Amino acid sequence: MEKPIYLDYNATTPVDQEVANEMLPFIQNYFGNPSSSYTIGRTSKEAINKARKQVASIINAKPEEIVFTSCATESNNLAIQGFLLANRDRGKHIITSAVEHPAVTEVCKYMTTLGYEVTYLQVDTFGRVNPTDVEKAIRPDTALITIMQANNEVGTIQPISEIATIAKKNNITFHTDASQSVGKIETDVTMLGVDLLTIAGHKLYAPKGIGALYIKQGTIIENLFHGASQEKAIRPGTENVIHIVGLGKACEIAQRDFDKNSQNMLLMRDSLLNGLKNNLGEQVTVNVSLKNCLPNTLSVAFDKVEAHALASVISKDIFISTGSACHADSIEISSVLKAMNIDIKKAAGTVRISTGKYTTTEEIDTAISIITDAVKKLSL
Numbered sequence: 558m559e560k561p562i563y564l565d566y567n568a569t570t571p572v573d574q575e576v577a578n579e580m581l582p583f584i585q586n587y588f589g590n591p592s593s594s595y596t597i598g599r600t601s602k603e604a605i606n607k608a609r610k611q612v613a614s615i616i617n618a619k620p621e622e623i624v625f626t627s628c629a630t631e632s633n634n635l636a637i638q639g640f641l642l643a644n645r646d647r648g649k650h651i652i653t654s655a656v657e658h659p660a661v662t663e664v665c666k667y668m669t670t671l672g673y674e675v676t677y678l679q680v681d682t683f684g685r686v687n688p689t690d691v692e693k694a695i696r697p698d699t700a701l702i703t704i705m706q707a708n709n710e711v712g713t714i715q716p717i718s719e720i721a722t723i724a725k726k727n728n729i730t731f732h733t734d735a736s737q738s739v740g741k742i743e744t745d746v747t748m749l750g751v752d753l754l755t756i757a758g759h760k761l762y763a764p765k766g767i768g769a770l771y772i773k774q775g776t777i778i779e780n781l782f783h784g785a786s787q788e789k790a791i792r793p794g795t796e797n798v799i800h801i802v803g804l805g806k807a808c809e810i811a812q813r814d815f816d817k818n819s820q821n822m823l824l825m826r827d828s829l830l831n832g833l834k835n836n837l838g839e840q841v842t843v844n845v846s847l848k849n850c851l852p853n854t855l856s857v858a859f860d861k862v863e864a865h866a867l868a869s870v871i872s873k874d875i876f877i878s879t880g881s882a883c884h885a886d887s888i889e890i891s892s893v894l895k896a897m898n899i900d901i902k903k904a905a906g907t908v909r910i911s912t913g914k915y916t917t918t919e920e921i922d923t924a925i926s927i928i929t930d931a932v933k934k935l936s937l
């Protein structure tokens with residue numbers, strides 16, 4: 558096959574051509590430091606201001622509530638560490654879920670070295686947190702709740718607004734990692750009721766190495782880096798103008814094309830699943846409830862097949878990822894599938910297939926045929 562079929566959009570997305578076009582003048586010509594007061598400096602400053610509005614708009618925030626960072630990992634660190642360090646008097650207890658990305662889990666773990674305690678909420682078999690469990694976990698010293706909007710591996714969407722209501726009632730700040738959800742499902746900070754929200758550029762057709770953090774007006778964050786006064790000194794350092802411009806444009810496009818893109822991702826995902834089910838029947842099972850799932854994500858298990866063998870056999874033609882890590886003589890099941898209590902055999906046969914706005918019917922038809930053949934061969 559000429560060009561492999563990319564079905565791993567949750568890992569990263571290509572840069573949209575419109576995004577690249579918007580960035581190009583800032584690579585080639587407009588190199589001014591946004592802090593300089595002469596024209597090319599002002600051009601950079603204005604470009605940042607424009608991007609801030611574009612990013613704010615897609616999540617229905619105010620531009621002044623957006624801080625640009627280098628990635629979602631940094632945004633999560635700034636949200637969790639930054640909030641807790643600035644609000645030491647609010648207590649030393651954090652509530653999170655058992656299915657977070659390491660960019661949240663590892664920050665929480667680090668906070669325990671500073672005397673914080675973390676409650677990891679268990680999830681149901683589809684990977685969903687029960688809001689009642691959040692309420693039960695709250696203690697007088699709970700300072701922060703951090704629960705992702707949607708899971709990167711299985712696509713499960715969490716009941717964020719219900720959790721936000723509980724957080725508000727108890728005067729607890731609420732952060733959500735929306736790295737996988739912005740541009741795929743409605744992510745409106747007012748409707749969700751969150752105080753802090755993480756955005757990742759490279760999951761929505763902007764380049765890698767750019768992210769943003771929404772900080773609701775009135776939420777105090779301590780800066781993790783110390784320097785000059787860029788980004789209101791919350792994130793000092795000369796701004797990455799080129800990537801900021803790219804993220805702004807990517808958010809504008811994601812908002813403009815939201816219906817079209819989410820419908821395409823859903824249609825492609827569901828066609829793929831239907832095709833695989835038609836060909837393989839009971840050998841295919843979906844690990845989540847598709848009612849509460851990102852429109853592009855398919856966590857699917859193939860009975861009698863080892864996911865790594867499958868991914869490897871098709872890797873010349875199709876790019877997908879697996880739900881487990883393969884070591885020399887053992888298989889390590891991902892923490893997300895473990896938390897969902899997925900049977901070890903099923904977890905070992907689980908792959909993540911994620912569609913994107915560029916996925917076509919032709920690609921899906923080819924993918925159905927290649928995956929079906931590979932599964933049949935491997936399960937002989």
Ligand code: PLP
Pocket residue numbers: 567568628629630631658660705707708709734736737757759766
């Ligand atoms: N959070 C979630 C849910 C993710 O899926 C990812 C990336 O896969 C991240 C955070 C980290 O993103 P980055 O590596 O760009 O910092």
